[in-house]
Amino acid sequence: IEELLRRSEKLNTVGQLAAGVAHEIRNPLTTLRGFLQLQQQTRSVNPDHIDLMLSELDRINLIVSEFLILAKPQAIHFQERDVRGILRDVISFLDSQAHLYGVEVKLDFSSEPALVHCEENQLKQVFINLLKNAFEAMPDGGTVTITLKRPEGDHVLITIQDEGHGIPEELMPHLGEPFITNKETGTGLGLMVSQRIIQGHQGTLEIESKSGVGTKISIVLPAARQSDMEASSNDE
Ligand code: ADP
Ligand code: MG
Secondary structure (H helix, E strand, O other): OHHHHHHHHHHHHHHHHHHHHHHHHHHHHHHHHHHHHHHHHHOOOOHHHHHHHHHHHHHHHHHHHHHHHHHOOOOOOOEEEEHHHHHHHHHHHOHHHHHHHOEEEEEEEOOOOOEEEEOHHHHHHHHHHHHHHHHHOOOOOEEEEEEEEOOOOOEEEEEEEOOOOOOOOOOHHHOOOOOOOOOOOOOOOHHHHHHHHHHHOOOEEEEEEEOOOEEEEEEEEEOOOHHHHHHHHHOO
């Protein structure tokens, strides 16, 4: 029964998500159709309308690609990776964006490797989502501080602290639900996707935010150790 319950819960979430995606895509489609119809009637092309149509198409594309990350087949490759390397890759990937926002990214890493079993591309996606949110919260620039520690031997703790405007209090209880956004061109999928990916890695993602002070995201992941492998092969 427990298994059945769990499955129906899962289906329910998938159904809700699908309904949400359909809804979010229908809006820009309606706009697109309207502009096309107008051009058909007037038999003329308005460049402003073309711009609007292109941005609506981009929006559909964005929603679909964020959503696809979740839909990826489950048989993903977990490999042992150093989180420090993954973070450095992501930061250099986002370097020009950081410049654009006038944001400085500071790293505070421990000197020892922080190995985890992970799907590298998924973790990269999480850090990209979180750093983009941090940048977007600091339109006048500031500092994002990323720390990486091993508080207890068997966990890796990653924190991302920004100096942005903070998360509106009324949004806090809804974070992790799809389509929660207060941005004009936001999809409201980034945090939900990130939370799911971290859950899929047996980790946790916590959000603290103070209006006008900033937002801190804390991620805890199980650390991979050589002895893990030995232990699991001895288990049988
Ligand atoms: P999106 O960025 O597309 O709006 P997300 O799921 O990434 O969607 O974030 C959801 C909402 O949470 C954002 O619209 C924003 O209001 C809030 N939020 C998330 N991260 C931050 C942050 N670092 N600072 C301020 N607000 C944030
Ligand atoms: Mg986002």
